[in-house]
Amino acid sequence: MELSKRLARVQPSATLSINAKAQQLRREGVRVVNFAVGEPDFDTPAHVKQAAVQALHFDRTRYTPVSGIPELKQAVCDWIRDFYGLNYSPSSVLVSCGGKHAIYNVLQAILNPGDEVIIPAPYWVSYPEMVALCDGVPVIVDCDFEKDYKLTPALLENAITDKTRLVILNSPSNPTGCYYDRDELVELVAVLNKHPHVTVLSDDIYSHILFNNRKWVNVAMVDETMLPRTVIIQAVSKTYAMTGWRIGFAVGPEEIISAASTVQSQSTSNPCSIAQWAAIAALRGDQTCVARMAEEFENRCQYLVERLRQIPGVKCVEPQGAFYAFPDVSAFYGKKYDGIVVRNSVEMAEYLIDKANVAVVPGSAFGNDRCIRLSFALSWNELEEGLNRIDTALKALR
Structure with a gap:
């Protein structure tokens, strides 16, 4: 069957595909830290x-x-x-x-x-x-x-x-x-x-x-x-x-x-x-929950950006809102692991999920191949563990 020609111009969502891979690994019993998620990790307010x-x-x-x-x-x-x-x-x-x-x-x-x-x-x-x-x-x-x-x-x-x-x-x-x-x-x-x-x-x-x-x-x-x-x-x-x-x-x-x-x-x-x-x-209804979530996201943002900037070679614009960071990791392109060269953001995302069990979204999906996207809609324990893994994985590239 011949499909619509307009579909040839459209790519599937990269965020959804990365999330699917992270969820599959979790079903297999792998502990994955998922920085790809694009939603708050809070419960819907009770009211x-x-x-x-x-x-x-x-x-x-x-x-x-x-x-x-x-x-x-x-x-x-x-x-x-x-x-x-x-x-x-x-x-x-x-x-x-x-x-x-x-x-x-x-x-x-x-x-x-x-x-x-x-x-x-x-x-x-x-x-x-x-x-x-x-x-x-x-x-x-x-x-x-x-x-x-x-x-x-x-x-x-x-x-x-x-x-x-x-x-x-x-x-x-x-x-x-x-x-x-x-x-x-x-x-x-x-x-x-x-x-x-x-x-x-x-x-x-x-x-x-x-x-x-x-x-x-x-x-x-x-x-x-x-x-x-x-x-x-x-x-x-x-x-x-x-x-x-x-x-x-x-x-x-x-x-x-x-x-x-x-x-x-x-x-x-x-x-x-x-x-x-x-x-x-x-x-x-009561808007207290909104302010509370925003305050928590701000605290996590400060921690995440500080940790990222401590990794030699990583550059990161400081977010002023939302719950994402978009670090530039292009300094690591051209480096290798197991004889495989990481050349772009897609291969960086694949490296991090395969070797560090950390899910991120390649920046190419957002129009900038130098970067990867990290959500900080995660618990403090997940943030710390995930950033430790990213730090170790990036420093392991030679």
């Missing part, structure tokens, strides 16, 4: 789980409106108002099966064949692939280590053409943890204001995990003229340790949200009804 139980008790198990139940859409508007200082109506909200689904729906709604999408690299693995699935053109803009892997005004200006439809901004970033502050966003918006045909997809999925008392800000918050050209992506996944509940949101101009809702209506239809009621409890 959120209780809301799901209550939803079951009240038989809230039927189909819901395609774009989400009105109660949740209003909760999203209130949450955005309180956190962003921006006002949206429920008609500007689409509830989807996770943030990833929300992004895909928006891209399907606004991209035509040949439309260009600017994606700063390093990037989240799925951005280019989703653009390709929409017959769009991913325009990868390489960002420098010295600039904390962030898009600069000059890089943005040079990347924009008449075919540019969208810019994707992810802050704090997966995989680097880098965050755009207000001054940096003001400079980027100054460029975007010269090109009114360009829309921004602001992937804010890690917005509540910020370090060093940083304050949340995105492009629509620094300049109200960007509101009609900005789509915000959010979810309960990372903020409330609800990755498996699969509830995400797209918030933005009603025309785009309505079109994305139409896409969803002909694919998945509504998200899980029970998870929607649980998400209301997350957004409207």
Whole structure:
């Protein structure tokens, strides 16, 4: 059978494949430290789980409106108002099966064949692939280590053409943890204001995990003229340790949200009804759990970065949020183990899983082959043991 030609342009998720290999080794009895995991290691808050139980008790198990139940859409508007200082109506909200689904729906709604999408690299693995699935053109803009892997005004200006439809901004970033502050966003918006045909997809999925008392800000918050050209992506996944509940949101101009809702209506239809009621409890309930998780991630980040920088040859930008580090390990490329040369990030990841039983994600999946991605959503014992293994393994390369 002949498959769709567009699939030839799409690669499977590297994070999922690495996770699968780590899980297989664990099933075989091997003790693996898994730095590849992309989800909080905390339990979903008790009041959120209780809301799901209550939803079951009240038989809230039927189909819901395609774009989400009105109660949740209003909760999203209130949450955005309180956190962003921006006002949206429920008609500007689409509830989807996770943030990833929300992004895909928006891209399907606004991209035509040949439309260009600017994606700063390093990037989240799925951005280019989703653009390709929409017959769009991913325009990868390489960002420098010295600039904390962030898009600069000059890089943005040079990347924009008449075919540019969208810019994707992810802050704090997966995989680097880098965050755009207000001054940096003001400079980027100054460029975007010269090109009114360009829309921004602001992937804010890690917005509540910020370090060093940083304050949340995105492009629509620094300049109200960007509101009609900005789509915000959010979810309960990372903020409330609800990755498996699969509830995400797209918030933005009603025309785009309505079109994305139409896409969803002909694919998945509504998200899980029970998870929607649980998400209301997350957004409207006690937020102490959010601050507690962010504080713990910050402490782990400091430890992990300090340990990585103690390994001769490793360079690492300090994350400013999220729960990932993206160390540059290219100084070890060309070195050998058992007569085998490690030449790139894929082979480095294979070396670490095979010889140290440590799972990491190759940086090539994120658009930078010099690096590997490590999640610090792990226990302290796992962090220490895993970093000890990485230290030993890297020093063993000759």
